[in-house]
Amino acid sequence: MAKKLSILIVDDEESVRDSLYNWFIEDGYRVECAENAKKALTLLESDQFDIILADIKMPGMDGLEMLRRIKSIKPDSIVIVMTAFATVDTAVKALKDGAYDYVTKPFDPDDLTHLIRNATRQISLEDENENLRKKVITLENVEDLIGSSEAMKDLLREVESVAQTNSSVILTGESGTGKELVARAIHANSPRRFFPFVSVHCGALTESLLESELFGHEKGAFTGAMYNRKGRFEMADNGSIFLDEIATISSKMQVELLRVLESKTFIRVGGNKEMSSDFRVICATNKDLKSMVEQGTFREDLFYRLNVVNIHIPPLRDRVADIPLLVDYFIKKYCTSMNKPPAAIDVSALKRLQEFNYPGNIRELENMIERAIVVGDGKRITLKDLPLEKTIVNSSTESLDDFERAFIFQILQKYSWNISRAAKALKVDRVTLYHKIRKYDLKPLDQ
Amino acid sequence: MSLPNITLISFGFFEQDFLEQIAKAVQTEFGLPVNVREGHIDLGEYYDPARSQYNANTLINVIDSMKFPESVKILGLFNVDLFIPILTYIFGQAYLSGKSGIASTYRLNNERYGMSQNEQLLLERTKKEVIHELGHTFGLIHCDNPICVMRSSTYLEDVDQKKQNLCHRCQEKLKNE
Numbered sequence: 001m002a003k004k005l006s007i008l009i010v011d012d013e014e015s016v017r018d019s020l021y022n023w024f025i026e027d028g029y030r031v032e033c034a035e036n037a038k039k040a041l042t043l044l045e046s047d048q049f050d051i052i053l054a055d056i057k058m059p060g061m062d063g064l065e066m067l068r069r070i071k072s073i074k075p076d077s078i079v080i081v082m083t084a085f086a087t088v089d090t091a092v093k094a095l096k097d098g099a100y101d102y103v104t105k106p107f108d109p110d111d112l113t114h115l116i117r118n119a120t121r122q123i124s125l126e127d128e129n130e131n132l133r134k135k136v137i138t139l140e141n142v143e144d145l146i147g148s149s150e151a152m153k154d155l156l157r158e159v160e161s162v163a164q165t166n167s168s169v170i171l172t173g174e175s176g177t178g179k180e181l182v183a184r185a186i187h188a189n190s191p192r193r194f195f196p197f198v199s200v201h202c203g204a205l206t207e208s209l210l211e212s213e214l215f216g217h218e219k220g221a222f223t224g225a226m227y228n229r230k231g232r233f234e235m236a237d238n239g240s241i242f243l244d245e246i247a248t249i250s251s252k253m254q255v256e257l258l259r260v261l262e263s264k265t266f267i268r269v270g271g272n273k274e275m276s277s278d279f280r281v282i283c284a285t286n287k288d289l290k291s292m293v294e295q296g297t298f299r300e301d302l303f304y305r306l307n308v309v310n311i312h313i314p315p316l317r318d319r320v321a322d323i324p325l326l327v328d329y330f331i332k333k334y335c336t337s338m339n340k341p342p343a344a345i346d347v348s349a350l351k352r353l354q355e356f357n358y359p360g361n362i363r364e365l366e367n368m369i370e371r372a373i374v375v376g377d378g379k380r381i382t383l384k385d386l387p388l389e390k391t392i393v394n395s396s397t398e399s400l401d402d403f404e405r406a407f408i409f410q411i412l413q414k415y416s417w418n419i420s421r422a423a424k425a426l427k428v429d430r431v432t433l434y435h436k437i438r439k440y441d442l443k444p445l446d447q
Numbered sequence: 448m449s450l451p452n453i454t455l456i457s458f459g460f461f462e463q464d465f466l467e468q469i470a471k472a473v474q475t476e477f478g479l480p481v482n483v484r485e486g487h488i489d490l491g492e493y494y495d496p497a498r499s500q501y502n503a504n505t506l507i508n509v510i511d512s513m514k515f516p517e518s519v520k521i522l523g524l525f526n527v528d529l530f531i532p533i534l535t536y537i538f539g540q541a542y543l544s545g546k547s548g549i550a551s552t553y554r555l556n557n558e559r560y561g562m563s564q565n566e567q568l569l570l571e572r573t574k575k576e577v578i579h580e581l582g583h584t585f586g587l588i589h590c591d592n593p594i595c596v597m598r599s600s601t602y603l604e605d606v607d608q609k610k611q612n613l614c615h616r617c618q619e620k621l622k623n624e
Contacts, residue, residue, distance in 0.1 A: 015504055019531035025543050027599065028588040082533075108535050109601040 005120060006030040006047075010040040010054040010066065011082070016105070020053065023112070037061035041069060049077075051119050055105075056083040056090060064094060071098040076126065078119050082107075145178070145185055146329045147322035151314045155182070158311050163189035168261070168306050170246075171284040173313030176363030179284035180244060182313055186282060187240040195239035198232045198279075203245030207253060212269050215256075221270020233266055236279040246306065247287035247298060258302045281306065316358040316365060323354045326362060330369035331381070343373060345381040352388055355413045357406075405440040408433070417444050452480040453581065454518040456510070458488060459526040461552075465570060466524075472574040472611055473522075473581060476596075477621075482518065490527060503529040503540055503549060511547040520584045522577055525551040538600065539576050541583035544624075548580035555603065572603070574611045586624045587617050 007029050009020045017033040024031045032047070034040035036058055044052075052070065056063035063081050070077050078100045083090060091102045100122070101115055145156060162169055163186045171179040180199060187197040205213055212221070216231030232241055249257065260266045265276045283306050292298035316323070327345060335342045358364050372385035408426065415421040423433040436442075455470050470481035488509060493501045510523040522541075529537050529551045538555065541548030555572040557565045575596050582597050590597035595614035600606045613621060 013532065015532040019504060019533045022540060022543070023531075023534070026541075026583055026588055106530070106533050106535050109537065112534065113599065113601050 004028065004030055005050040008040060008043060008049040008052045009033045010037060012036060012058045037066035040066060050123050052077060052079045054079060054081055056081050064097060067094065067097050067099055080115060145181060146326050147319060148325060149319040149321040151319045152322055155313060159185050160189060162186060162309050166280055167308040169282045169309045169311060170307050171311050171313060174315045174361055175286050176361030177313040177315060178362050179313055180242060183242040183282045183284065192239050192280060196236055197240050198236040199242045200232050201244045203248040207250045210253060215266045215268055217269035218271040231268060233260060233277045233279060234275060237277040240280045240282055243283045245285060246283040247285040247289060247292060254299045254302050258299065258305060261305050316361045320354050324350060326365055327353060327369060330366050334370050334373045338373060340378050343379055343381055349381055349383045349386055352383060356388055408436050409442050412442060450480060451519045452482050452517055453477065454482045454484055454515045454521045455524060456484045456486040456521060457524045458486045468570055469574050469577055473578060476578050476613060498530055500528045500530040503531050503537055507540060507547055507549050510549055520581055521547045522581055523549040525549060526553055527551060528553045539580045541580040543583050544586040545584055548584050550576040550580050572606050575606055575609060578611055585621055587620055590614060590617050
């Protein structure tokens with residue numbers, strides 16, 4: 001028995017209570033007894049029982065009244081009523097009041113076994129149903145948003161708060177930071193979670209294709225349109241639509257999109273019937289839309305329509321503390337998908353991963369781990385499995401000082417802050433290196 | 448001073464060889480010597496005329512009150528129809544992790560179901576029922592393994608399906624008790 005089920009026996013006859021008690025403990029159940037309904041209800045206030053086996057005829061409150069009270073407090077309780085005086089009327093009454101079953105005393109041992117087995121099966125099905133429901137709800141939730149850094153905690157707080165609203169959201173952040181995952185998390189936490197999440201990669205489609213993709217088309221609208229086809233806005237009815245790379249859409253599409261967002265209505269390409277859809281829009285871009293508005297390449301009215309809430313997703317280099325968690329997550333993910341036991345990672349390899357700058361962000365880290373699992377021995381990821389040697393410094397460094405600082409830091413980390421070896425690698429003397437360390441206020445990563 | 452043992456006490460007529468074979472099977476399963484005794488009580492006191500059966504709850508209390516200082520467990524064997532108030536009949540019952548248990552051959556006998564007498568089958572079934580109830584006194588609960596002697600049996604077919612031995616899992620539990 002996976003879970004030790006509990007049974008409450010309610011009967012005024014001691015011999016019945018004792019008999020059932022002994023019968024059920026031999027089956028491994030947790031059993032409690034009560035000699036009347038009042039005591040049973042008191043027990044139920046402080047304890048939970050999977051199955052309640054209750055006599056109908058008891059002094060004071062009878063079993064049917066107790067059944068009604070239990071059902072009004074906990075409607076999904078499994079209550080089996082027993083009686084020595086079986087009448088069709090009382091049986092029907094008990095079942096109408098929500099009893100799971102009805103048995104006449106004394107009963108056949110096999111009937112009792114079957115009765116409890118069926119009730120147990122129902123409980124396990126309900127538990128399974130509940131677990132699956134929870135799993136569906138959390139499927140795209142925090143499970144995929146890995147991290148415990150302050151930046152990540154802030155992001156999760158923002159996601160949680162914005163999810164409950166119906167406002168348009170713009171997600172900004174560098175390529176590979178996980179904008180679509182954040183969009184999915186917003187949808188999965190929103191009241192729209194039981195309806196579709198529809199994703200459109202605007203940058204991957206030409207203007208005419210995007211129009212047909214978003215609004216749908218009627219049969220014969222253009223060459224190759226052999227059937228009527230629903231557009232993404234229609235598919236996202238009651239759910240959310242995620243428009244990735246929104247900055248790439250043409251001026252014409254910007255006008256169309258603005259109109260749809262304002263009216264929530266559209267016409268399929270080649271059609272003449274106005275369609276409506278209730279969707280929430282979430283956009284993403286790695287461009288600075290505000291600058292594009294200033295430059296006149298993105299419509300100001302559309303920008304304000306979309307930019308009700310802006311969530312910025314930090315690049316991976318700003319959440320170094322999350323790297324071990326992400327590495328662990330990707331190792332498990334790829335080992336599972338490749339049917340391998342979970343691999344370990346060398347401390348030195350993990351340290352190097354934390355020093356890396358990741359211009360491609362989480363996507364780049366994910367690819368590195370996938371590659372390491374493919375090329376490695378499958379048991380332990382070491383430095384040689386990681387393609388880190390070629391990239392030296394952060395691509396976002398902007399000045400010569402920034403570059404020098406990052407380069408010196410990288411070399412120091414590489415030689416574990418051994419000043420002599422680092423100075424030798426940098427082809428400077430130790431005094432110069434000390435001077436640079438002071439100038440740039442460099443410190444080892446783990447300090 | 449005698450070694451700790453199990454007492455198998457019979458009420459009613461049983462062949463000596465029948466009882467000894469049961470005792471041997473019990474000894475093999477629990478690793479303790481078995482003392483076979485004859486009990487004498489007036490079963491009429493435990494008879495329920497309304498049900499034409501014998502009350503197993505009161506009978507087990509009689510067994511439980513018996514004192515055999517060297518016995519760690521006592522099993523009363525009867526040949527009458529046993530009941531407990533809530534059930535129409537039982538093959539036997541025991542105190543979980545307690546000292547005593549009872550079993551009856553009455554519903555294990557082929558003749559009871561209109562079939563011809565089969566002494567060997569009755570012996571096998573009784574061994575299983577006695578070992579099953581003693582298993583409860585050693586703290587074992589019902590087992591999911593269909594051939595383990597601790598499998599719950601409410602019909603003769605269930606009794607016949609299982610073996611007279613504890614499965615490995617129950618043996619392990621027994622060691623830890």
